[in-house]
Amino acid sequence: MEKLRVGVIGCGTIGTEICKAIDGDDLEMELFFLIDNHPENIESLYTSLKKKPEITKSDSHGLGAILEDVDLVIECASQAAVREFVIPALRSGTNVMILSVGALLCIEGLYEEIESIAKEKDCKVYIPSGAVAGxxxxxxxxxxxxxxxxxxxxxxxxxxxxxxxxxxxxxxxxxxxxxxxxxxxxxxxxxxxxxxxxxxxxxxxxxxxxxxxxxxxxxxxxxxxxxxxxxxxxxxxxxxxxxxxxxPSAANPKTSYLAALSAIATLKRISYPIKVGT
Ligand SMILES: NC(=O)c1ccc[n+]([C@@H]2O[C@H](COP(=O)([O-])OP(=O)(O)OC[C@H]3O[C@@H](n4cnc5c(N)ncnc54)[C@H](O)[C@@H]3O)[C@@H](O)[C@H]2O)c1
Structure with a gap:
């Protein structure tokens, strides 16, 4: 099975857990790029990884060319990052995962825009259950x-x-x-x-x-x-x-540990043929 190439936006609490999981041998995925507007956050994550991603960046400049080599973009940064990165990723035909799901309620028209581009480009938008169950x-x-x-x-x-x-x-x-x-x-x-x-x-x-x-x-x-x-x-x-x-996560008490685990479980679901649960 060929590994999925993944790009991660946001190297904070959730991004770090996700990247560590991809860096292990459990998921059929490899990290291709890391983006964060705080370079020190990229640096500390990058140095902790065994398999280094090819590209690290602090903004969306030149994103179009990079997206050509990526199968999945994971947003785990902020509401603003959903518009800045998820929309171009979908336009380029790349599947996405969104953690800052609040953006879909708070930014007027964003949900409809994402739905329409995803349909047009035949892309998947994954929204993990996050910190809630049921x-x-x-x-x-x-x-x-x-x-x-x-x-x-x-x-x-x-x-x-x-x-x-x-x-x-x-x-x-x-x-x-x-x-x-x-x-x-x-x-x-x-x-x-x-x-x-x-x-x-x-x-x-x-x-x-x-x-x-x-x-x-x-x-x-x-x-x-x-x-x-x-x-x-x-x-x-x-x-x-x-x-x-x-x-609460040790690094960011506002973020529940379950939110990061739920993102990793969604990645597992994407990469394995048997999908348990609705
Ligand atoms: N779905 C859920 O249940 C759930 C639960 C907790 C947190 N979240 C959301 O997930 C996101 C990440 O949470 P976290 O705890 O990892 O946050 P965090 O603050 O620990 O990390 C966020 C990282 O993203 C970077 N970043 C922020 N905006 C950016 C931008 N526009 N461009 C590039 N980099 C940017 C920051 O520099 C930081 O390194 C937040 O939006 C948070 O609200 C979702």
């Missing part, structure tokens, strides 16, 4: 219709430090003594007021019933040790309840 059940349930999807996110109060919405509401995070609901609304509003929750809400919305119908509740709980996401859904299929207690 996406498989939602996708299956959506085949006959889902009536309700609710996401409850529970974090320790310090997880909301610096949040503008919390400040405007006059909520004093340090004086919260028991679980307190900070927000209830739909996913489109939630990502505006709580950008920290953006990827989970976006992935759930895309898998289920869309950003305006997906309900989101955000809770600050001094008793919470981890970032918890609970998904409740019901419809013709029955009821679903999933709770994930996420371990």
């Amino acid at each position: 996406i498989d059940g939602l996708k299956s349930g959506a085949m006959v219709g889902i009536e309700s999807v609710e996401l409850t996110t529970i974090k320790p109060p310090r997880g909301f430090e610096g949040n503008e919405y919390v400040k405007e509401k006059g909520i004093e995070l340090s004086s919260i003594e028991r679980a307190e609901t900070l927000f209830v609304g739909h996913a489109k509003e939630a990502v505006k007021y709580f950008p920290e929750n953006v990827n989970v809400a976006a992935t759930l919305s895309l898998a289920g019933i869309g950003p305006k119908a997906t309900r989101v509740k955000i809770v600050a709980d001094p008793g919470a040790k981890r970032n918890v996401h609970e998904v409740k859904a019901w419809g013709e299929f029955g009821n679903l309840f999933v709770r994930v207690e996420n371990v």
Whole structure:
């Protein structure tokens, strides 16, 4: 089996885990390029790899020529990077994986643009489940219709430090003594007021019933040790309840370790002939 050639945008927490997995012998893939607008992040990742990628770059200049030699581009950088790199990759006929999935909810028209180019160029756009679980059940349930999807996110109060919405509401995070609901609304509003929750809400919305119908509740709980996401859904299929207690990544506490693992599991799914799960 010929190895897939991969380009990675973003050499941070998730990018590093992905590249280490590709650098091992488990996936039928090889790294061809690394891009990051902080060269020091490329440098520390590059030196840690056994098999060095051919190209490292700090911007999208000359991307078109490089893409000709690549089978899959993985975006694990930022929302801005989705427009900057994913659109040209699709236009050149390259499959993509998107981790900054919040961009598809926050940047008006981006989802439709990506869908239209992917169809025209016959490309695949992979969106891993990320830091949330239950996406498989939602996708299956959506085949006959889902009536309700609710996401409850529970974090320790310090997880909301610096949040503008919390400040405007006059909520004093340090004086919260028991679980307190900070927000209830739909996913489109939630990502505006709580950008920290953006990827989970976006992935759930895309898998289920869309950003305006997906309900989101955000809770600050001094008793919470981890970032918890609970998904409740019901419809013709029955009821679903999933709770994930996420371990934060050592390098970036905002990113759950499960998000990087879910990207690696998606790569495994791409490169192996037997695909388990929906
Ligand atoms: N899907 C999910 O469930 C999920 C979960 C966690 C994080 N994420 C998202 O994945 C992305 C990466 O997360 P992370 O924890 O690895 O972040 P990180 O900050 O650790 O790393 C991001 C890297 O990308 C680089 N970068 C950012 N914008 C860039 C650009 N425009 N061009 C080139 N390089 C750029 C940064 O320099 C950094 O090295 C973020 O957008 C984050 O919101 C998704």
